Structures are given as structure tokens and as C-alpha cells.
Amino acid sequence: MAVLTGTPTIYTGVVDCYEEELQMKVLILNGSPRTKGNCALALAEMEKVFAAEGIEVEAVQVGNKAVRGCVACNGCTTKGKCVFDDVVNELAPKFEEADGLVVASPVYFGSANATLVAVLDRLFYSTPFDKTFKVGAAFAVARRGGTTATFDELNKYFTISGMPVASGTYWNNVFGRQPGEAEGDAEGLQNARTVARNMVFLMKAIALAKETYGLPEREERVFTHFIH
Numbered sequence: 001m002a003v004l005t006g007t008p009t010i011y012t013g014v015v016d017c018y019e020e021e022l023q024m025k026v027l028i029l030n031g032s033p034r035t036k037g038n039c040a041l042a043l044a045e046m047e048k049v050f051a052a053e054g055i056e057v058e059a060v061q062v063g064n065k066a067v068r069g070c071v072a073c074n075g076c077t078t079k080g081k082c083v084f085d086d087v088v089n090e091l092a093p094k095f096e097e098a099d100g101l102v103v104a105s106p107v108y109f110g111s112a113n114a115t116l117v118a119v120l121d122r123l124f125y126s127t128p129f130d131k132t133f134k135v136g137a138a139f140a141v142a143r144r145g146g147t148t149a150t151f152d153e154l155n156k157y158f159t160i161s162g163m164p165v166a167s168g169t170y171w172n173n174v175f176g177r178q179p180g181e182a183e184g185d186a187e188g189l190q191n192a193r194t195v196a197r198n199m200v201f202l203m204k205a206i207a208l209a210k211e212t213y214g215l216p217e218r219e220e221r222v223f224t225h226f227i228h
């Protein structure tokens with residue numbers, strides 16, 4: 001969670017300026033089962049930028065975990081966490097703490113891979129904390145096809161949650177089949193670095209805006225099923 005560590009030094013009449021660094025944190029989820037696959041390459045490119053910018057990073061490989069899907073029991077509404085006590089419940093406090101979330105998925109049959117979808121369905125559904133203004137960034141990694149559909153699929157978790165999306169110079173994809181092949185996708189990797197820089201900028205801008213203006217007014221949620 002962003003903490004403004006500096007003391008206000010210049011009073012402009014409108015905005016107090018903070019001289020010191022913002023302490024910010026990004027949670028990275030690698031949806032691939034391969035620890036040294038092409039998702040890992042794209043994420044490593046982003047991590048270089050985060051390190052240079054002094055952003056704290058926690059990266060979790062979720063694609064190699066045994067994770068089941070949501071069973072719609074709604075137990076989370078009373079427990080405040082998922083009834084299946086696995087990696088999802090371990091991720092929940094890390095996500096709550098984070099100012100930004102990066103999710104990378106290998107494309108499997110034109111979609112995000114099943115393990116990652118199971119994690120994200122349950123993580124976003126079971127966690128009661130406010131996700132508004134945490135910044136999201138998604139990456140789809142494939143041999144050849146299905147990246148834009150997968151990118152759209154992943155962004156849906158962010159955009160239903162009030163999370164602004166960091167974008168780059170293209171729809172976030174990296175190409176490669178065998179582990180390491182994405183090393184040759186110079187444009188994809190450059191885009192990964194750009195997305196990371198834009199994400200840092202957004203996180204900092206949002207933290208300062210929260211201090212300065214506060215969060216926007218929120219109405220009580222209207223939740224209809226179109227029939228009643």
C-alpha cells in the first residue's frame with residue numbers, strides 16, 4: 001500500500017509537495033506452469049523497471065499449483081475468504097497490500113490458462129477489500145494466436161473492480177513457443193518495459209491524487225439482474 005514518507009515541504013496553496021519517495025508495491029502473478037517460460041521473460045522485463053524505480057515486488061508462480069475453480073458456494077461472503085484454503089487465500093493479503101497487480105498468462109486454446117482463471121475467479125470473488133485504484137496490467141504470451149482475446153479476458157478482472165489499466169505501445173503480448181523464445185520478441189519486451197513504466201507513473205499519480213483530492217464519491221451499489 002502506498003505510504004507517503006516525505007513531509008510536505010512546499011505549500012503552493014493547492015497541493016503540498018512531497019520530496020521523498022513513495023513506497024509502493026506490485027504483486028505479480030505468473031499463470032504459467034513453466035518457471036522459466038516466456039511469461040517469466042516478459043515479467044522479468046517488467047521487474048527490471050520496477051527495481052530501477054524502487055518498487056517493491058512480490059512475484060508468485062500460480063500456474064504450477066493445484067487450484068480448483070470456484071464452486072459458487074458463496075461461503076466467502078460470510079467467511080471473508082475462500083472456503084478452499086490454498087494459494088488464493090495466501091494471495092489475498094498480498095493483493096490487499098499491493099498498489100498494482102500484474103498478471104501474465106500463457107495462451108491455451110485462445111484463452112488464459114485454466115489454472116490462472118481459477119485463481120483469478122476465486123481471488124477477485126472471495127476478497128471483500130476495496131480494489132478501486134489499484135493499477136492492473138495483463139500480459140498474454142503465445143506461440144501465434146489468441147493473445148488479444150486473452151488480454152481482454154484478463155483485463156476484465158481489473159475493469160469490473162474499479163482498477164485502472166496500465167497500457168503500453170501495443171496490446172500486451174509477447175510471442176514465443178519454447179521457453180526462452182520470447183527473448184527474440186524485441187517489440188513485445190519493449191512494450192513490457194513501457195507498460196511497467198506507465199504502471200509506476202499511474203500508481204504514483206494515484207497515490208498523490210488520493211492525498212490531494214481524496215477518492216471520488218461512491219454511490220451505494222445498485223445490483224440488478226435485469227428482471228427485478
Ligand SMILES: Cc1cc2nc3c(=O)[nH]c(=O)nc-3n(C[C@H](O)[C@H](O)[C@H](O)COP(=O)(O)O)c2cc1C
Nearest residue numbers: 032037038039106108109110142143144145176177
Ligand atoms: C495446452 C496448450 C495450449 C496452447 N494454445 C495455444 C494457442 O491457442 N495459441 C498459441 O499461439 N499458442 C498456444 N500454446 C503455446 C503457448 O502459449 C506458448 O508455448 C507460450 O510460450 C507459453 O508460455 P510459457 O512459456 O510462459 O508457459 C499452447 C500451449 C499449450 C501447452
